[in-house]
Amino acid sequence: xxxxxxxxxxxxxxxxxxxxxxxxxxxxxxxxxxxxxxxxxxxxxxxxxxxxxxxxxxxxxxxxxxxxxxxxxxxxxxxxxxxxxxxxxxxxxxxxxxxxxxxxxxxxxxxxxxxxxxxxxxxxxxxxxxxxxxxxxxxxxxxxxxxxxxxxxxxxxxxxxxxxxxxxxxxxxxxxxxxxxxxxxxxxxxxxxxxxxxxxxxxxxxxxxxxxxxxxxxxxxxxxxxxxxxxxxxxxxxxxxxxxxxxxxxxxxxxxxxxxxxxxxxxxxxxxxxxxxxxxxx
Amino acid sequence: xxxxxxxxxxxxxxxxxxxxxxxxxxxxxxxxxxxxxxxxxxxxxxxxxxxxxxxxxxxxxxxxxxxxxxxxxxxxxxxxxxxxxxxxxxxxxxxxxxxxxxxxxxxxxxxxxxxxxxxxxxxxxxxxxxxxxxxxxxxxxxxxxxxxxxxxxxxxxxxxxxxxxxxxxxxxxxxxxxxxxxxx
Numbered sequence: 001x002x003x004x005x006x007x008x009x010x011x012x013x014x015x016x017x018x019x020x021x022x023x024x025x026x027x028x029x030x031x032x033x034x035x036x037x038x039x040x041x042x043x044x045x046x047x048x049x050x051x052x053x054x055x056x057x058x059x060x061x062x063x064x065x066x067x068x069x070x071x072x073x074x075x076x077x078x079x080x081x082x083x084x085x086x087x088x089x090x091x092x093x094x095x096x097x098x099x100x101x102x103x104x105x106x107x108x109x110x111x112x113x114x115x116x117x118x119x120x121x122x123x124x125x126x127x128x129x130x131x132x133x134x135x136x137x138x139x140x141x142x143x144x145x146x147x148x149x150x151x152x153x154x155x156x157x158x159x160x161x162x163x164x165x166x167x168x169x170x171x172x173x174x175x176x177x178x179x180x181x182x183x184x185x186x187x188x189x190x191x192x193x194x195x196x197x198x199x200x201x202x203x204x205x206x207x208x209x210x211x212x213x214x215x216x217x218x219x220x221x222x223x224x225x226x227x228x229x230x231x232x233x234x235x236x237x238x239x240x241x242x243x244x245x246x247x248x249x250x251x252x253x254x255x256x257x258x259x260x261x262x263x264x265x266x267x268x269x270x271x272x273x274x275x276x277x278x279x280x281x282x
Numbered sequence: 283x284x285x286x287x288x289x290x291x292x293x294x295x296x297x298x299x300x301x302x303x304x305x306x307x308x309x310x311x312x313x314x315x316x317x318x319x320x321x322x323x324x325x326x327x328x329x330x331x332x333x334x335x336x337x338x339x340x341x342x343x344x345x346x347x348x349x350x351x352x353x354x355x356x357x358x359x360x361x362x363x364x365x366x367x368x369x370x371x372x373x374x375x376x377x378x379x380x381x382x383x384x385x386x387x388x389x390x391x392x393x394x395x396x397x398x399x400x401x402x403x404x405x406x407x408x409x410x411x412x413x414x415x416x417x418x419x420x421x422x423x424x425x426x427x428x429x430x431x432x433x434x435x436x437x438x439x440x441x442x443x444x445x446x447x448x449x450x451x452x453x454x455x456x457x458x459x460x461x462x463x464x465x466x
Binding site: 025 | 331
């Protein structure tokens with residue numbers, strides 16, 4: 001009797017060890033090997049004519065053992081159709097959001113009525129299309145320009161309150177500066193004590209968001225919270241348009257007072273304004 | 283080389299037949315596994331070492347077709363092969379009924395090992411079948427195993443892998459009925 005080669009028991013032990021090693025491999029390794037082997041054997045499967053064309057062994061087994069509908073059980077064409085439906089759904093949702101935003105913006109425009117105190121004042125509603133993010137340069141872009149009758153230095157209102165002034169005009173667009181802009185000067189009046197002065201912005205200072213009204217007077221009976229309106233002397237705004245309210249008053253010189261004013265209109269949340277086009281004061 | 287070539291060809295053909303003729307038309311419960319049947323029948327007709335390698339590669343082809351984790355079916359097949367290795371003297375009679383019995387027992391053991399592995403790896407779709415995943419394939423093997431074993435034996439004769447001989451050799455290359463593994 002001649003025996004050669006390895007003992008079958010040790011061969012079996014070695015093969016079982018190899019099987020354990022294969023079992024310990026990451027799942028993607030097995031999947032890769034499986035897919036490559038099936039790809040290589042696919043010509044053999046296709047040789048059985050229509051049986052091989054419809055054969056998807058992995059999908060068949062998963063369809064059997066899967067307890068729920070899974071994307072992995074779908075065919076390639078079904079996955080493509082599912083992806084196309086998802087993209088279309090995303091586009092429809094985006095279009096819906098844009099429509100909602102447009103509706104809200106148009107509704108805001110309808111909320112910016114012209115001043116009713118002076119019927120001779122006319123203007124045009126403009127949509128805010130650009131907004132700067134730096135507080136020391138409070139400038140907004142509008143979608144109306146010279147074609148629509150907008151002129152340089154024209155006044156801008158929002159819900160009847162003064163918002164700013166046009167600082168540059170193009171054919172179809174323009175820029176406006178808010179009250180807090182350092183280069184804005186508006187003639188103003190204290191509504192109770194009837195003192196008049198010049199309102200200017202404080203954006204370049206530490207008191208961003210406020211305006212300073214300079215009043216030349218020996219005495220000033222100003223109160224905190226007193227309303228400030230336009231005087232109508234500069235020609236850009238009719239008189240009586242609301243500018244803001246007094247925050248504090250300080251006498252800097254013998255004949256000079258600095259009154260800090262909180263503007264009536266802020267920059268946030270404004271999507272449409274009313275630009276004055278004609279004025280009796282011109 | 284010739285017998286190695288035929289055995290490897292048999293491995294590939296079993297994968298093709300399993301994938302194209304069995305899987306599309308047989309419900310999953312109790313689906314016959316051609317590779318497992320042939321691998322287990324090999325313990326009745328082939329030398330132990332050859333049968334072990336044959337069964338190992340049949341397990342690999344089963345893993346490549348589909349399994350919850352690569353190597354699970356190989357380990358299940360080898361578990362059955364380990365039992366048959368111990369019973370090799372009893373089943374290596376060279377007759378197809380012995381191979382048939384080996385198929386039934388080995389199928390139950392292989393599927394049982396696969397089920398245990400599925401439970402350990404938390405492959406719930408497979409583990410959910412429970413013992414049904416063991417009894418059903420055993421029943422199929424009991425019904426179809428005889429036919430597969432007979433065909434397998436005829437195929438081995440036709441390819442020359444198995445040849446008859448009047449000389450009895452007990453060196454692990456032949457069985458008691460005189461059939462010996464061809465050295466051609």
